[in-house]
Amino acid sequence: MKKYLIGVLIVLAVELGILLGISFFFDFNLLSTMFFGSVSFVLLAFILGSTGDVFSKNSQVAVFDSLAGSYQPKHEKMTLRVGPVMVGSILCVLVYFGMSFFIG
Numbered sequence: 033m034k035k036y037l038i039g040v041l042i043v044l045a046v047e048l049g050i051l052l053g054i055s056f057f058f059d060f061n062l063l064s065t066m067f068f069g070s071v072s073f074v075l076l077a078f079i080l081g082s083t084g085d086v087f088s089k090n091s092q093v094a095v096f097d098s099l100a101g102s103y104q105p106k107h108e109k110m111t112l113r114v115g116p117v118m119v120g121s122i123l124c125v126l127v128y129f130g131m132s133f134f135i136g
Contacts, residue, residue, distance in 0.1 A: 036116055043120025047073050048127065063132050070124040077121040081113045 047070070055065040112118075 039116030040120045040123065043117050044123050044127070047120060047124045051124075063128070063136060066124075066128040066131060070121065070128045073121040073124055074118075077118040078112070081115055081118050083111050083113070 051066050051069040052062075054060065054069065055062045
């Protein structure tokens with residue numbers, strides 16, 4: 033559990049650092065950068081944490097072709113693994129809402 037929380041905090045710190053760096057380097061509005069960046073991080077984490085999507089289907093097709101059609105697909109259901117990247121990205125959205133409440 034301690035390793036999981038450390039991973040979540042590292043992901044949150046990296047995402048916030050990237051968004052703050054983009055905002056200050058390009059002189060963009062901080063809140064709009066936080067909103068669009070955190071939403072894009074959540075979508076990216078959702079794509080990376082899910083199975084049954086385009087990426088895993090292509091790998092199953094490659095295995096099917098390499099075994100001359102004798103492969104039985106095992107992962108036909110779509111599942112979502114909630115890992116530190118997903119939780120850190122959701123916390124980044126919550127940080128945006130907190131900042132918009134206090135700043136805006």
